[in-house]
Amino acid sequence: MAASFELPPETPTEAVTLATAGFEEMQRFVAVTALGMCRAMALGTLSPAYACSRLLGPALLSRLEAMEVHPELRHAIHLATELEDVARLAPEALSGSLTEIEGKLLKVLADLPPPRSDDEKWLVTSRHQDE
Template sequence: MTEHLPENSDPQMELSLRAKGADDAQLLITIASLGMCQALATGTLSPDYACQRLFGPALLTRLNQMNACQELRHAIHMATELEDIANLIPDTLASAISDVEDELRKALTRLSAKTPAGEKWLVRINNRSGGQSFTTAPPMTEDVLVSTVESLLKYDKIAQAKQVIALHKDKSHGVDIQGPGLNYQALWDADLAEARHQHRLRKFKRGKYPQSPVGWTLSNLDPKTRQELENDGWRELPWDGNNWAWE
């Protein structure tokens, strides 16, 4: 985790929170998440801010990869839905935040019992160059999109677009999902190309608004999973051979 300094701060210094090892990382994430939940519960911060800064699908994916404790993974999985809950069923937001906090406290009890005192999390990193670095990566392709969806489906019934974006946003996986044009144009171009060519994915939407969440499953979706998705409000977008019929 890295906290960037204000623009008028020393450009050659960054402050970072650094955890060593999976257990220490889980403890840091748990404590930070509890603090975020407190800010949400008091209305100090909004759910969209929390999901943008901390409770994103990329964090959940990292926790799954490190085989984090079940309580923490469950808490963050629920936390990634807080923005949608605030938009779709706001009356249940307070209860949803409380549920996340309960799971985080369980995780904290487990992690703090087996994690000894370690080094300070706060470290200072001097950037001698004093400038920004930029990386160049090839645009997202059909094959990369399918591979990303397959990876995300190991942990959930559907791979949401926001999860794909979070994984590739910083180009750390070697592809550029932005490209020229509108937001994440390269991702949507790859999505359209995949549907027009090999059609290995099915595309779903949850909600009736243009900004409602979208996601993908593999084309060989089994009836049980399809029913579970429908129960959760997901509907498959019909494909006419050239484009989707957006509702």
């Protein structure tokens, strides 16, 4: 799984690619990223609409279901895809939903084999100069 973030083309850009190698490491990456988004939503620094449009949407859930990932990860992401609706329709339930999702994500992290210190890094950078 990889993501790329780039700056506007009018300046030299730093392309950042996040990638994982291996099935367990991909699950760890998704869990950690989703956990961070949940914390940011709980603190009010990201909106559920933003999180759902950037990561926690149906496309991620479909990919995870196709790969037969840890059931708690699949369930957590399924619940996370509904956070925008929860925030709009039952805002008083948002905190509880976030807590439930975070608990499932932490269980996934605890259940995965411990990461090896020689695993590939998630962050790969390359320098691009616009000419």
